[in-house]
Amino acid sequence: MIPTPYAFTLALQSMIREKWINILSVLSIGSGLLIISLALFSVYNIDAATRSLPEKFSMVLYLDKDINKENVDSLVSALKKQGAVHSVRYIPKEEAMRELKAVLKNSSYVLDGLEENPLPDALEVKLTRDVVGPEAVKRLADEALKIKGVKEVEYAEKFLSALHYLKVGLKTIGIILIATLSTGIVFVCYSTVKILFYRRKEEIETFKLLGATRGFIRTPFLIEGAVIGTTGGILSLVGIFVFYYLVLLRLSVAMPIFKMILFPSTLFLPLPFLGMFLGMTGAAIALGRLRY
Incomplete structure (x- = not known):
C-alpha cells in the first residue's frame, strides 16, 4: 500500500486540527523513549566498567x-x-x-x-x-x-558471583523496562489513533459512500502514527543529548569521576526510527480492531 499525496494531506490536516491530542501523544512517547535511553545509557556504562575487571582477575x-x-x-x-x-x-x-x-x-x-x-x-x-x-x-x-x-x-569467588549477578540483574531489568515502556508507547499510539478515528467518523462515512477503500481510509492514520512516533523519537534524542552535554559534562568539570562515563551516541541515533516503528505498530493495531 503506497501512500498517495492526498493521504499525506489528510494526515497533515488531522495533525493540525487535533494538535493538542497529538502534542500530548508526542510528549508521552518522547518521555518513554527518553527513559529507555537513560536505561540503556546506564546499562552500557556499567557493562563497560565491569568489562575490564576480568582482565585483572x-x-x-x-x-x-x-x-x-x-x-x-x-x-x-x-x-x-x-x-x-x-x-x-x-x-x-x-x-x-x-x-x-x-x-x-x-x-x-x-x-x-x-x-x-x-x-x-x-x-x-x-x-x-x-x-x-x-x-x-x-x-x-x-x-x-x-x-x-x-x-x-x-x-575471588564472592567477587565473581557478585559481578555475574550484577550483569544478569542489570540486563534483566533493562529488558523488562524496555519491553514495558515500548508496550506503553504502542498503547499511547493505539489510543491516539482510536480517538482520532472516532472524531473523524462522519468524514470517514462520507469517504465510504464515495467508494473509498479500506487502504485509502487507513493510510492517513498510519502516516499520523508514524509522524507522532518519529517526532517523539526526535524529542527523546534531543533530550538525551541535552542530558549529556548540559548535565554530565558540567558535572565532570566539578567532579572528574564523571569523565569516566561513556556516551555512545550511535546507540541513540535510531531513536526516531524506533519511535516511527512503535507509532505505526500502535496505529496498525488500533485500525485492525476497528469496524468500518
Whole structure:
C-alpha cells in the first residue's frame, strides 16, 4: 500500500486540527523513549566498567613446600596448555614476602619478628576473559586441586558471583523496562489513533459512500502514527543529548569521576526510527480492531 499525496494531506490536516491530542501523544512517547535511553545509557556504562575487571582477575595456586623446580616447570606447562588459561606466573615465596611488605608499607614491622618465611611458593594464573565466570572458574579450581603439587587454590569467588549477578540483574531489568515502556508507547499510539478515528467518523462515512477503500481510509492514520512516533523519537534524542552535554559534562568539570562515563551516541541515533516503528505498530493495531 503506497501512500498517495492526498493521504499525506489528510494526515497533515488531522495533525493540525487535533494538535493538542497529538502534542500530548508526542510528549508521552518522547518521555518513554527518553527513559529507555537513560536505561540503556546506564546499562552500557556499567557493562563497560565491569568489562575490564576480568582482565585483572587472577587465580592463585599455592604449592607444596617440598615441590622442586622441575615439578613447578611441568605444572606451569600443563596449565598453559589449557585453553582457559591466558598466562601463568611463578611467584617464589621470597618474592611473595617482598610484595606483602610493599602492600603493608608502614605496617610492615609486624613481619619483623618472623624467624622464617611462612609463605608458600605460588602460581598466579590469569584466565581468558570469556571464561571468567563463577561456574567456569570454580570448575577450573577444582581441577587444579587435583594436580599433584597444588596444595590450595584461592580466587575471588564472592567477587565473581557478585559481578555475574550484577550483569544478569542489570540486563534483566533493562529488558523488562524496555519491553514495558515500548508496550506503553504502542498503547499511547493505539489510543491516539482510536480517538482520532472516532472524531473523524462522519468524514470517514462520507469517504465510504464515495467508494473509498479500506487502504485509502487507513493510510492517513498510519502516516499520523508514524509522524507522532518519529517526532517523539526526535524529542527523546534531543533530550538525551541535552542530558549529556548540559548535565554530565558540567558535572565532570566539578567532579572528574564523571569523565569516566561513556556516551555512545550511535546507540541513540535510531531513536526516531524506533519511535516511527512503535507509532505505526500502535496505529496498525488500533485500525485492525476497528469496524468500518
